[in-house]
Amino acid sequence: SSTRASVGPIPGLINLGAGDPDFDQPEFVNKAVYEAMRAGQTHYSFTGEPDFKEAISEYYKKYGVTVDPKTQVLITSGGSQAIFQAFGAILDPGDEILIMDPAYQGYNQPAAYFGAKLTRARQVKDKKGIFRPDFRNIENAITSKTKAVLICNPDNPSGTVWTKKELERLADIANRRDVIVISDEIYTEFVWGDQRHQTIIDINGMWEKTMVLMSFSKTFAWTGCRAGYIIAGPELMKVVNGVPVGICSVPVPFQKAAVKALKDGWDFVEEMRQAYRKRIEYMVPRLNEIEGMECPYPEGAFYLFPDISELGVPSMKFAMDFFQQEKVRCAPGAGYGAAGEGHVRFALVASMKDLEETCTRLERFVKNLPPRAPPAVP
Numbered sequence: 432s433s434t435r436a437s438v439g440p441i442p443g444l445i446n447l448g449a450g451d452p453d454f455d456q457p458e459f460v461n462k463a464v465y466e467a468m469r470a471g472q473t474h475y476s477f478t479g480e481p482d483f484k485e486a487i488s489e490y491y492k493k494y495g496v497t498v499d500p501k502t503q504v505l506i507t508s509g510g511s512q513a514i515f516q517a518f519g520a521i522l523d524p525g526d527e528i529l530i531m532d533p534a535y536q537g538y539n540q541p542a543a544y545f546g547a548k549l550t551r552a553r554q555v556k557d558k559k560g561i562f563r564p565d566f567r568n569i570e571n572a573i574t575s576k577t578k579a580v581l582i583c584n585p586d587n588p589s590g591t592v593w594t595k596k597e598l599e600r601l602a603d604i605a606n607r608r609d610v611i612v613i614s615d616e617i618y619t620e621f622v623w624g625d626q627r628h629q630t631i632i633d634i635n636g637m638w639e640k641t642m643v644l645m646s647f648s649k650t651f652a653w654t655g656c657r658a659g660y661i662i663a664g665p666e667l668m669k670v671v672n673g674v675p676v677g678i679c680s681v682p683v684p685f686q687k688a689a690v691k692a693l694k695d696g697w698d699f700v701e702e703m704r705q706a707y708r709k710r711i712e713y714m715v716p717r718l719n720e721i722e723g724m725e726c727p728y729p730e731g732a733f734y735l736f737p738d739i740s741e742l743g744v745p746s747m748k749f750a751m752d753f754f755q756q757e758k759v760r761c762a763p764g765a766g767y768g769a770a771g772e773g774h775v776r777f778a779l780v781a782s783m784k785d786l787e788e789t790c791t792r793l794e795r796f797v798k799n800l801p802p803r804a805p806p807a808v809p
């Protein structure tokens with residue numbers, strides 16, 4: 432069942448646990464699926480439809496990058512398959528793949544499946560409270576077994592958007608230490624403030640060293656329809672294409688609808704963007720008014736990742752108790768790595784009314800927490 436339904440019909444539940452956008456795709460996209468089926472576009476499609484790949488290549492130009500649709504784009508069933516296939520292309524048992532700490536949990540199981548070890552580079556907070564890459568930690572965590580460094584940009588859960596300078600530093604490390612960079616960029620359309628999304632793939636020498644993972648799940652609120660893609664250099668793409676994933680691409684009618692979405696879906700994306708922006712601007716100050724909570728404005732994506740360490744409650748207990756007492760789901764920060772402990776993640780995938788109600792319940796919940804033990808006297 433869907434993440435929206437899987438928690439069952441609990442009256443009064445507000446589910447901010449999973450990043451499943453609360454928007455339904457526009458009718459013209461639905462129609463495009465049906466029209467493609469009526470037109471008989473229902474046959475095999477290995478590695479993806481050429482017109483879908485061309486539309487992706489056209490879209491990706493907005494990041495200043497020219498991609499050959501024939502040799503550098505592979506269609507996947509969303510970001511999850513892109514992760515699996517990218518890992519399958521490069522990981523052997525005993526290899527290591529370096530992710531940031533904190534990091535999205537969806538990398539853990541695919542790495543384990545391929546017998547690889549996930550290692551982590553702890554990030555550090557800047558003055559605004561946003562996690563940033565620490566290049567000494569990254570360098571130190573790379574060993575002779577490290578095949579790849581994986582970044583998520585813009586980041587889930589922390590909302591970090593990597594700067595050009597940070598990407599250049601990572602590219603320098605990748606070139607010197609001879610590791611691949613896997614760049615999970617599924618939140619590119621959701622960057623706030625005056626920062627712009629930039630990609631590492633066209634930084635000097637990175638074309639054959641980078642796999643960019645993309646998905647329609649967040650861009651077009653397609654979590655249940657499934658479409659995504661990998662962009663890589665032609666040589667690297669041959670290896671990625673060689674991974675048997677057990678499915679013959681994405682259903683063709685959805686690929687045809689995806690072409691339409693890439694052409695005409697941008698008003699819809701802008702609508703979602705405005706809604707997320709409004710939610711962020713409402714929620715951040717309200718969370719910061721709660722004593723013991725510190726919540727930076729995210730630079731990208733639609734999650735809030737407030738620091739709750741002052742409250743003295745482990746994040747798992749916080750999330751469980753908040754759910755049981757106040758019927759709001761959020762994700763415990765500990766699930767994103769050791770550096771995520773002391774945080775919880777709220778996915779802003781609910782109406783303003785529900786978010787206002789969330790804040791009221793959160794204030795009450797925090798007020799009712801048992802007082803912290805005074806610091807031990809030495």
Ligand SMILES: Cc1ncc(COP(=O)(O)O)c(C=O)c1O
Binds near residue numbers: 537583659
């Ligand atoms: C950073 C990141 N990568 C990949 C995925 C998986 O995307 P998809 O739903 O397209 O499989 C998610 C989903 O939440 C995500 O947050």
